[in-house]
Amino acid sequence: MSFYELGDExxxxxxxxxxxxEAKARELLAAGPFGYVFGGAGAGDTMEANLRGLRQYRLQxxxxxxxxxxxxxxxLLGRKANVPFLLAPIGVNSIFHPDSEMAVAKAAAKLGVPYxxxxxxSTSMEKIADTMGEALRWFQLYPPRNEELTRSFLRRAEQxxxxxxxxxxxxxxxxxxxxxxxxxYLPFLEGHGMANYFSDPVFLSQLKxxxxxxxxxxxxxxxxxxxxxxxxxxxxxTLRDWTKLPILLKGITHxxxxxxxxxxxxxxxxxxxxxxxxxxxxIGTIEALPEIIKSVSDKVPIIVDGGFRxxxxxxxxxxxxxxxVQIGRPYIYGLAVGGQAGVEQVILNLTxxxxxxxxxxxxxxxxxxxxxxIWKIDQPL
Ligand code: FNR
Numbered sequence: 285m286s287f288y289e290l291g292d293e294x295x296x297x298x299x300x301x302x303x304x305x306e307a308k309a310r311e312l313l314a315a316g317p318f319g320y321v322f323g324g325a326g327a328g329d330t331m332e333a334n335l336r337g338l339r340q341y342r343l344q345x346x347x348x349x350x351x352x353x354x355x356x357x358x359x360l361l362g363r364k365a366n367v368p369f370l371l372a373p374i375g376v377n378s379i380f381h382p383d384s385e386m387a388v389a390k391a392a393a394k395l396g397v398p399y400x401x402x403x404x405x406s407t408s409m410e411k412i413a414d415t416m417g418e419a420l421r422w423f424q425l426y427p428p429r430n431e432e433l434t435r436s437f438l439r440r441a442e443q444x445x446x447x448x449x450x451x452x453x454x455x456x457x458x459x460x461x462x463x464x465x466x467x468x469y470l471p472f473l474e475g476h477g478m479a480n481y482f483s484d485p486v487f488l489s490q491l492k493x494x495x496x497x498x499x500x501x502x503x504x505x506x507x508x509x510x511x512x513x514x515x516x517x518x519x520x521x522t523l524r525d526w527t528k529l530p531i532l533l534k535g536i537t538h539x540x541x542x543x544x545x546x547x548x549x550x551x552x553x554x555x556x557x558x559x560x561x562x563x564x565x566x567i568g569t570i571e572a573l574p575e576i577i578k579s580v581s582d583k584v585p586i587i588v589d590g591g592f593r594x595x596x597x598x599x600x601x602x603x604x605x606x607x608x609v610q611i612g613r614p615y616i617y618g619l620a621v622g623g624q625a626g627v628e629q630v631i632l633n634l635t636x637x638x639x640x641x642x643x644x645x646x647x648x649x650x651x652x653x654x655x656x657x658i659w660k661i662d663q664p665l
Contacts, residue, residue, distance in 0.1 A: 287636050298622055298629045302593040305617035305630065309380075313620055316469035317379040321616050323463035326564025330557050334591030337568030341600045342659045346646030354639050356650040358608055360585060361448055361530050361552065363420050366396030367635050368602055368650050372559075372589050372610040373424035373450060373534075375404030376477035380620040385412055387619055391627035393419035395635070400424050400450050400610070403437070403510070404477035411479075413444035424450040424534070427523060428509035436486040438527045449527060450554065451520070454535025456513045459562040472503050481506040517548050524549035532587070535562075537572040539579035546583055553580065555588040559612045570600065577605035595637030602650060603658040 287295055299305045310318050324331030358368045371392055377384035384406040392399035398420040401412050409423055423441035428434050441449060464470060471477060475495070481487045482495050482502065487509075495502035512519075524531060532552035533545040542553050555573050557566050569590035577586060588601050589610030601609040611634065618630035638650075647653055 287633075294625065294629055298618075298626060300633065302614055302617075305614065305621060309617040309620040313380065316464075316467045317471070317620075319463035319467050320376075320379065320469060320471060321374075321613055321620075323461050324560035324564070325459035325461055325562055328560065329564055330562075330566040330568070331560025331591070333566070333568030333571065334557070334560055335568075335593075337570035338591055338597050338600055340660055341570070341604075342661055343596065343599060343603070343641075343645055344657055344659055345644060346657070349646040349648070351643040351646065351648050354643050354648050356635070356638050356642060358650060360398065360420075360608060363398075363447060365398050365420060365608070367631075368638065369592070369598055369609045369611050369634065370398040370400055370422075370587065371615050372556075372612040373400040373402035373452070374612055374616055375402035376406055376471040377616070377619060378406035378476050379471045380616055381623050383619075383623045386415060387624035388615065388627050389416050389421070390624050391615075391631060392421075393417065395628060395631050396420075397631055398422065398608075401446070402477075403452075403480060404472070406476055406479055408479040408483040409440060409446065410444045410483070413446070416445075418445075421446050422448040422450050422532075424452055426452055426455065426510040427512055427515060427519065429512045429514070430486075430490070430509055432486045433484065433490075433509060434523060435526050436484055437480065438523075438529075440480075440484070442527060442529060446529070448530045448532060448551070450532045450534050451523065452534045452558075453515065453520075454556065454558050454562050456511060456515050458511075459558070460564065461561060472507060473500070475499050475503060478503060478506055481509075517544060520545075520550075521548045532585075536576070537567050537569065539575045542576045542580050542586075546580065550584065552585045552587065554610065555586060555606070556610070557590055559590055570604070573601070573604050573606060595634065595639075595641035598634070598638050599641050599645060599653060600658060602653045603655060605655070 389412045393416045400422045402424050403426045423446040530551035533550045534554035534556050555569050585607035587608045588606045592609045598609050615627050615630050618626035
């Protein structure tokens with residue numbers, strides 16, 4: 285009930301709905317940074333498919349189930365999380381707020397939400413680790429071309445308490461993003477998102493000149509490491525052997541790839557199309573999820589992201605068999621609007637709405653949400 289109580293000053297200060305957060309962020313950010321988070325690839329069809337896919341499902345509630353106690357906590361790779369969602373890896377947070385990933389990490393740690401730190405964060409993984417203490421965090425890697433650099437990133441993540449590695453495999457090339465092309469905006473070129481590279485001894489040792497002396501040369505070298513178009517299953521198997529941490533593969537939408545990932549040692553799958561920012565015209569993630577769940581059965585945890593904006597969406601993802609859902613743009617709009625307090629408010633709203641939705645759907649525990657409470661319809665709203 286607290287959200288309906290007039291005394292909740294913060295709830296009055298910040299927007300409630302996703303569209304209002306987005307509108308407020310649009311008002312506050314310059315065209316370049318706003319376009320960078322808002323936009324998708326090409327015609328935006330993949331981004332739309334994520335949203336439309338979710339609208340194709342309907343929840344069917346049960347009644348008189350005693351829902352006086354609710355629990356939306358989950359277990360992920362042996363660790364507990366207070367909520368069934370994670371904060372997805374999103375880089376270059378300094379373009380959205382001066383406190384950048386630091387604000388996100390503090391909010392996540394305070395509220396018990398797992399945080400996946402991006403490889404291209406504006407704050408180094410060690411600084412984020414210091415701020416998060418024991419709180420649950422994973423490190424996302426764009427597997428570099430260079431073996432030594434890859435091993436260095438993995439070693440640093442292990443040493444600073446990240447408990448899993450998320451290897452993103454859908455972005456060896458940057459998608460055709462028309463808003464960014466129109467704005468001639470690529471945040472990396474201004475040095476954003478380079479903190480993990482510019483603090484890496486292997487990376488620095490391979491530069492001709494330091495980033496202070498030649499920023500452009502250093503950024504282009506980092507970007508070329510990430511543009512690893514030679515990436516193959518063989519490469520992934522090798523990488524798998526370089527760390528004892530669990531590895532999740534992010535960017536899978538095909539059931540065969542999910543099985544190949546497991547065959548090559550993945551400990552989890554993240555069904556994702558990068559929020560519709562990579563392959564335009566691709567399948568929506570919620571459309572891809574059921575086939576992947578069927579093929580993988582219970583072998584490894586499956587996380588899904590893309591278009592999840594509210595409690596109903598989270599319930600739908602879990603009902604279709606995902607272990608957890610990842611949230612992207614919503615928390616970045618929270619960051620842009622209110623720094624740490626904004627991210628916290630987005631998390632609190634999502635948490636409260638998910639709890640409420642769970643109870644109204646007739647379930648007490650998120651882990652009891654299953655396929656029996658969801659329907660696919662032919663005509664989405
Ligand atoms: C991303 N995403 C992303 N993914 C990743 O693995 N590493 C990264 O650095 C980034 N960076 C990034 C920047 C921005 C501005 C956005 C919007 C997205 C993709 C992200 O992890 C996630 O897959 C999507 O954001 C999920 O979709 P929604 O929730 O934004 O619709």
